Amino acid sequence: MARKLPPLNSLRAFEAAARNLSFTRAADELFVTQAAVSHQIKGLEDFLGVPLFIRKNRKLLLTDEGQEYWPKIRDIFEKLMAATDQLMTAGASGALNI
Numbered sequence: 001m002a003r004k005l006p007p008l009n010s011l012r013a014f015e016a017a018a019r020n021l022s023f024t025r026a027a028d029e030l031f032v033t034q035a036a037v038s039h040q041i042k043g044l045e046d047f048l049g050v051p052l053f054i055r056k057n058r059k060l061l062l063t064d065e066g067q068e069y070w071p072k073i074r075d076i077f078e079k080l081m082a083a084t085d086q087l088m089t090a091g092a093s094g095a096l097n098i
Contacts, residue, residue: 006044006047006048007040007043007044007047009040010040010041010043010044010047011044011073011076011077012030012040012077013026013030013032013036013037013040013041013044014040014041014044014052014066014069014070014073015070015073015074015077016029016030016037017037017041017053017060018052018053018062018066018070018073018074019070019074021059021060021061021062022060023037023038023041023060041053048065048069050063050065051063051065051066052065052066052069053066
């Protein structure tokens, strides 16, 4: 049985929105529109079957599920960045053969 993973763009949007508690600031960080972030979050919530944010007037809060999910997603992205940095640093120090 194949494992289903949420779309990476939705996870990136969620991580940025959760960290900033703002779809607008997440959009600025990701170089997309606020509507795009909102759409990605809605898709992720539909995929997971739970709300991740509470939208109140002009305030954004994480639900209990969002508060539990966010640190795990943040850690995954930090590990991904560290692995990429390590690989790129190792590749940059390699010898060039001509």
